[in-house]
Amino acid sequence: MRAVLQRVTAAEVRVAGEIRGQIGAGLVALIGVERGDSAEDAAWLAAKIAQLRIFADTAGKMNLAIGALGGGVLAISQFTLLADTRRGNRPSFEPAERPAAAREMFDAFVRELRQQGCPVATGVFGADMQVQLTNDGPVTICLDSRHR
Secondary structure (H helix, E strand, C coil): CEEEEEEEEEEEEEECCEEEEEECCEEEEEEECECCCCHHHHHHHHHHHHHCCCEECCCCCEEECHHHHCCEEEEEECHHHHCECCCCCCCECCCECCHHHHHHHHHHHHHHHHHCCCCEEECCCCCCEEEEEEEEEEEEEEEECCCC
């Protein structure tokens, strides 16, 4: 599984103009599921995100995990993170998991993240979504469960 994390002061996701998920300070997590990803990948990624110390402590040093901040995660499924752009100018999405299996893995990731104690809001799997966020820092971190 791949994730692009953006530290935010606030974020929301809309589907057909309606807010479907929103958070205050925390993380926007764009999540891509690759063919062959397992429950182990979902658990590893959720634990890594919950424990990642990328929030400022009182000295202004990135030393706190999201739980210490009391922040939330806005998790958005995004198969385009698996784009293969090695040939030509049109991306191939062959590495991305098929929709039914990807949805199952995304849902497993969200459950694992909640079990880690993180409040999680989500968009709508497979929908055309508009994500609005205010970057904090900006701080952007990329994770891949296959490169632990």
